[in-house]
Structure formats: structure tokens, C-alpha cells
Amino acid sequence: MNIVVCVKYVPDATADRRFESDNTVDRVGVDGLLSELDEYAVEQALQIKEKAGDETTVTVLTVGPEKAVDAVRKALQMGADQGVHVVDEAIAGSDAVATSLVLAKAVEKAGAESPVDLVVCGMASTDGAMSVVPAMLAERLDLPQVTFASVIETQGDQVRIKRDGDTATEVIGGTMPLVLSVTDQTGEARYPSFKGIMAAKKKPLQTWSLAELGVEADQVGLSVAWSVVEETSARPPRTAGEIVTDEDGSGAKALTEFLAAKKFI
Numbered sequence: 317m318n319i320v321v322c323v324k325y326v327p328d329a330t331a332d333r334r335f336e337s338d339n340t341v342d343r344v345g346v347d348g349l350l351s352e353l354d355e356y357a358v359e360q361a362l363q364i365k366e367k368a369g370d371e372t373t374v375t376v377l378t379v380g381p382e383k384a385v386d387a388v389r390k391a392l393q394m395g396a397d398q399g400v401h402v403v404d405e406a407i408a409g410s411d412a413v414a415t416s417l418v419l420a421k422a423v424e425k426a427g428a429e430s431p432v433d434l435v436v437c438g439m440a441s442t443d444g445a446m447s448v449v450p451a452m453l454a455e456r457l458d459l460p461q462v463t464f465a466s467v468i469e470t471q472g473d474q475v476r477i478k479r480d481g482d483t484a485t486e487v488i489g490g491t492m493p494l495v496l497s498v499t500d501q502t503g504e505a506r507y508p509s510f511k512g513i514m515a516a517k518k519k520p521l522q523t524w525s526l527a528e529l530g531v532e533a534d535q536v537g538l539s540v541a542w543s544v545v546e547e548t549s550a551r552p553p554r555t556a557g558e559i560v561t562d563e564d565g566s567g568a569k570a571l572t573e574f575l576a577a578k579k580f581i
């Protein structure tokens with residue numbers, strides 16, 4: 317089986333995050349990492365491989381700036397077999413439409429010798445969080461999609477997932493090849509072991525440009541994005557809270573009045 321996992325390199329949410337002067341996210345001058353939600357996708361791909369046997373290859377694929385290769389490396393350390401990093405200056409500022417185009421062309425190239433059976437994605441990136449790339453990818457690859465899986469079962473080329481909605485849980489089945497996206501309910505992602513970290517250094521990691529994928533520079537980037545961020549402003553600093561003291565027994569009344577004024581009670 318040939319599995320491709322799409323992983324995104326995102327700014328670290330716990331570190332300082334900034335915008336560029338064109339209002340795109342600064343992905344170069346900040347600390348970044350493999351999107352936490354994509355760790356679940358890597359984990360599920362590895363579990364599917366473990367069940368299917370050694371004939372299965374897990375390729376991790378990222379589209380992003382130079383530093384995005386760190387996301388691929390982390391997935392290799394977790395146990396993926398090989399990595400692909402699509403990097404090209406023209407990609408900067410791409411929207412989900414353009415990102416899905418580049419990913420689709422890369423999946424096609426990854427499957428040139430042995431067709432891809434399964435494309436695994438996270439449920440959303442932790443920066444853009446649009447949750448649209450997997451569906452766009454399926455459309456571009458002309459594949460069925462089973463998305464937002466909380467439980468995944470595979471048997472041969474059959475895939476069954478549970479998809480939790482607000483009012484019901486659906487069980488959806490599909491036949492490979494297909495695109496699968498997984499949620500954070502699928503189970504903890506494994507940590508890279510020391511052995512995994514050492515082994516990852518020797519795993520194949522390819523870098524592809526847009527030209528190698530047959531994508532023109534004017535098909536991607538901010539200039540052809542369907543939407544633009546016109547303005548950004550920093551969140552106002554948190555103000556100090558109101559402290560209710562209870563030196564003379566009036567604290568409960570003051571607290572109740574405060575909550576009532578804010579319509580909390």
C-alpha cells in the first residue's frame with residue numbers, strides 16, 4: 317500500500333506570532349513546527365501501515381518555506397518512511413485553492429511509479445484552520461473523500477470511519493484510493509523514540525520545485541488568492557480583573573451585584 321500524509325508546518329502557537337507587511341502570516345521569521353493536528357494523521361497512517369504489513373510505504377508531504385522541512389523530519393522521526401518537501405518562492409501567500417493544487421500535483425508525482433492508495437490529512441491546520449484542503453485535494457485528484465474521522469478501520473482496500481456530528485455519529489465506508497482526514501479524537505500521536513530520531517537521518521527526503529510538478533508560478537501565491545486579509549490588529553492586552561474584597565461581610569452581595577450587572581446570573 318502507498319500512503320501519502322499531508323503535513324503542514326505552522327507557527328508555534330505558544331511563541332510570538334506575526335504578520336508580514338502584506339498581511340500574510342510570517343512563516344519564516346518565527347518558530348514553527350509540525351501542526352499538532354497533523355501528528356494525528358501521521359499516527360493513523362503508521363497504524364494502518366502496521367496493520368497492513370511491511371509492503372506499505374508512508375510518505376510525508378509538506379508544502380511550505382525552507383523551514384517547513386522540520387515538519388517532514390518530525391514525521392520521519394515518528395516512523396514515516398520517506399519525505400517530500402515542495403518549496404518554491406512563488407508559493408508564498410498561497411490560499412487553500414492554490415495549496416491544494418500543489419499538493420495534488422505532488423501526490424500525483426509521488427504515485428508515478430506505484431499509485432497512491434490513501435492520502436491522509438489532518439482535520440485542519442492550527443493556523444489557517446479552514447478544513448477545506450482535504451476536500452479540495454480529493455476533488456483535484458478525482459478521489460472519494462471520507463473526512464473528519466474519529467475512528468478508522470481498514471480491511472484490504474476498504475476504509476470505514478466514524479464521523480461525529482452535533483446530532484449524530486455517521487459510519488461511512490469507502491474503497492481505496494481515497495482521501496481521509498482525521499480528527500484529534502483518533503488517539504494520541506506517538507512521540508519519536510531515540511531510535512526513531514537516529515533512523516530518520518537516513519530516510520529519503522526529496523525537495524521538489526513547482527517546475528518539477530508542472531505548476532506555473534502564476535497559478536499560486538498571494539496575487540491569485542481568492543481572498544486577501546486587508547487589515548490586522550493585535551489583540552488588546554488583557555485588563556486587570558475586578559477584585560471583590562470581603563472585609564466586612566459585604567463580599568457576597570458585591571459579587572452577586574457584579575455578576576448580575578454582567579448578566580452572568
Ligand SMILES: Cc1cc2nc3c(=O)[nH]c(=O)nc-3n(C[C@H](O)[C@H](O)[C@H](O)COP(=O)(O)OP(=O)(O)OC[C@H]3O[C@@H](n4cnc5c(N)ncnc54)[C@H](O)[C@@H]3O)c2cc1C
Nearest residue numbers: 322379411437438440441444445446447448449541544545
Ligand atoms: C492569518 C491568515 C492570513 C491568511 N491570509 C490569506 C490571504 O491573504 N489570502 C488567502 O487567500 N488565504 C489566506 N490565508 C489562508 C491560508 O493560506 C490557508 O489557510 C492555507 O493555504 C491552507 O488552508 P488551511 O491551512 O486552513 O488548511 P486546512 O484546510 O485547515 O488543512 C487541512 C489539512 O490539509 C493539509 N494541509 C494544509 N496545508 C498544507 C500544506 N501547506 N502542506 C501540507 N499539507 C497541508 C493538512 O493535512 C491539514 O491538516 C490566511 C490564513 C491565515 C491564518
